[in-house]
Amino acid sequence: MERIRFLAASLAQRRQDDREIAGFFTIAFRLLHFNRIEGDFAEFGCERFRQVPLAWRAIRSQPTQRQIWAMGSFEPLPAARTAQDLHPRWLAGTATISEGGFRRRCRLAGLPTHACRISRVDLTALDATVTEPSRIALASISCQQFSxxxxxxxxxEPKLSNGMILAFEHYFCFSRFDRSGARHGLEELRMLRPDLNFIPYRTFAQAGQSFVVEDA
Known part of the structure; x- marks a missing residue:
């Protein structure tokens, strides 16, 4: 009985988080349309198939249509490369959805084939050979480990522009010993780009935080 109560509570929390993420996307894409910020939506670390259908529904509600890019390795969570990758919840070998499973869920969710471009890529090895998407209005970083x-x-970094939005799903996922990989990553980006400000925008779900990019 206790396990059933726990599972029910977890499901209720998941649904609440999904509602908050959906609400965030609706407002964020409305703002981007109002500000005439051109570009696509890209999720980095999409293997749980959580944000893509919610973002698609939000994009459909706005006059400005945008391509969705789903980028991920579709492989189990790798072992930590640095101490900053460590977190009691980020367990190496944790299964994720396969690329085939992701495509099937897109079809079941009603996403047209052309609406979402799926890119299987090792996110820790992204470099200049990956050229698309070339222009992004909202980038969602859903990967967990700092690497x-x-x-x-x-x-x-070279694609950042005034008015675009960065969203980190795990921004507040601190451990007892360290801050989150997302927070470490943003602090490093601030040092790389002192010509930009990252203005806190909206929180969402359990640990999400978004920022609007501003020319300093």
Missing amino acids: AVRAVLRWL
């Missing part, structure tokens, strides 16, 4: 967050942000 992946840092590589994604370094890849995004």
Whole structure:
């Protein structure tokens, strides 16, 4: 009975988080449309199939149509590369959805084939050979470990522009010993780009935080 109560509470929390993420996307894409910020939506670390359908519904509600890019390795969570990757919840070998499973869920959710471009890529190895998406209005960093967050942000760094939005799903996932990989990654990005400000925008779900990029 106790396990049933726990599972029910977890499901209720998941649904609440999904509602908050959906609400965030609705407001964020409305703001981007109002400000005439051109570009696509990209999720880095999409293997749980959580944000893509919610973002798609939000994009459909706005006049400005945007391509969705789902980028991830579709492999189990790798072992930590540095101490900053460590977190009691980020267990190496944790299973994620396969690329085939992701595509099937897109079809079941009603996403047209052209709406979402799926890119299987090792996020820790992103470099200039990955050229698309070329223009991003909202980048969502859903990867958990610092090594992946840092590589994604370094890849995004030359694409950052005034008015775009960065969202980190695990920004407040601190451990007893260290701050989150997302927070480490953003602090490193601030040092790389002193010409930019990252203005806190909206929180979402359990640990999400978003920022609007501003020319300093």
